[in-house]
Amino acid sequence: xxxxxxxxxxxxxxxxxxxxxxxxxxxxxxxxxxxxxxxxxxxxxxxxxxxxxxxxxxxxxxxxxxxxxxxxxxxxxxxxxxxxxxxxxxxxxxxxxxxxxxxxxxxxxxxxxxxxxxxxxxxxxxxxxxxxxxxxxxxxxxxxxxxxxxxxxxxxxxxxxxxxxxxxxxxxxxxxxxxxxxxxxxxxxxxxxxxxxxxxxxxxxxxxxxxxxxxxxxxxxxxxxxxxxxxxxxxxxxxxx
Numbered sequence: 007x008x009x010x011x012x013x014x015x016x017x018x019x020x021x022x023x024x025x026x027x028x029x030x031x032x033x034x035x036x037x038x039x040x041x042x043x044x045x046x047x048x049x050x051x052x053x054x055x056x057x058x059x060x061x062x063x064x065x066x067x068x069x070x071x072x073x074x075x076x077x078x079x080x081x082x083x084x085x086x087x088x089x090x091x092x093x094x095x096x097x098x099x100x101x102x103x104x105x106x107x108x109x110x111x112x113x114x115x116x117x118x119x120x121x122x123x124x125x126x127x128x129x130x131x132x133x134x135x136x137x138x139x140x141x142x143x144x145x146x147x148x149x150x151x152x153x154x155x156x157x158x159x160x161x162x163x164x165x166x167x168x169x170x171x172x173x174x175x176x177x178x179x180x181x182x183x184x185x186x187x188x189x190x191x192x193x194x195x196x197x198x199x200x201x202x203x204x205x206x207x208x209x210x211x212x213x214x215x216x217x218x219x220x221x222x223x224x225x226x227x228x229x230x231x232x233x234x235x236x237x238x239x240x241x242x243x244x245x246x247x
Contacts, residue, residue, distance in 0.1 A: 036094065037173065039143075049143075049173055053088055057180070061085035065238065068194055079192060086236045087184040087227075090210035091176045100175055104167045112163055119161065140177045145170035186228040203237055211235040 009023045037050040064078040064085075074082075090096070144165065151160040165171065197203050212225030213233040225232040 036097070036169075037092075039170070039173065049177075052177075053092065057085050057088035080188065083187050083190075083192065084180070084184060086210060086234075086238065087180055087187055089236065089238060090212075091179050093208065095208060097169070097172050100172045101167060104171055108165070108167060108171070112165065116161060116163055140174065140181060143170065143174040143177055183227065187234075189228070190234065205237065209236060209238065 007025065009025050011019075011021050011023060014021055035045070037047065037053070039046050039049060041048070060081050061084075064074065064081045066072075067074055067078060068082075145168070147164045149162045149164075151162060152158070211223060211234070212227075212229070213221065213223055213235065214225040214229060215221040215231070215233060225234070227234075
């Protein structure tokens with residue numbers, strides 16, 4: 007295949023370059039974080055231990071046409087959710103969405119905090135500390151400013167948009183929002199003999215479908231009349247409605 011390069015070192019360098027898919031279809035250290043000045047793969051190990059490894063047994067049962075228990079279905083749904091939120095495409099969506107909404111969300115949060123502090127004089131700084139691992143992923147710095155002799159204190163919150171905010175959103179989605187997927191009706195289907203399902207570079211396809219002229223791939227979790235497809239097992243589809 008040929009790769010179109012949007013930036014080259016000189017006018018004489020061709021913008022088209024022949025390369026293999028394996029040379030471009032990956033992202034190094036997508037989930038790596040810097041913790042105390044050192045690289046950490048803790049987040050990827052968490053995905054593996056909580057979502058990928060537990061799904062192995064259920065996937066084996068799917069392949070061998072064994073009956074699935076309620077717990078098997080829940081494990082598979084959690085696995086599908088993890089596959090959906092962890093792709094580079096979802097990182098791009100997060101960055102775009104955050105540029106449009108993060109500033110407003112942060113201001114609203116500070117306003118709510120201000121109102122709570124005004125209603126309860128006993129609240130102190132200890133109540134503002136990060137208390138769980140999910141929140142610790144968010145690159146957020148909170149500082150206070152006050153002038154001597156004044157009763158008012160200014161609370162300032164700073165963050166940046168990047169992989170840190172994305173990893174925070176992934177963990178929040180997988181620990182909380184994913185539960186809406188349990189309300190979907192799920193089934194596993196195989197293609198007719200001699201046929202194969204379509205393939206996609208996206209492990210989870212979310213379809214909004216009204217009719218053959220009115221549809222798009224901008225669906226989401228819990229969307230009415232939406233369909234979610236996942237081909238985690240070769241030549242099989244996990245389908246929800």
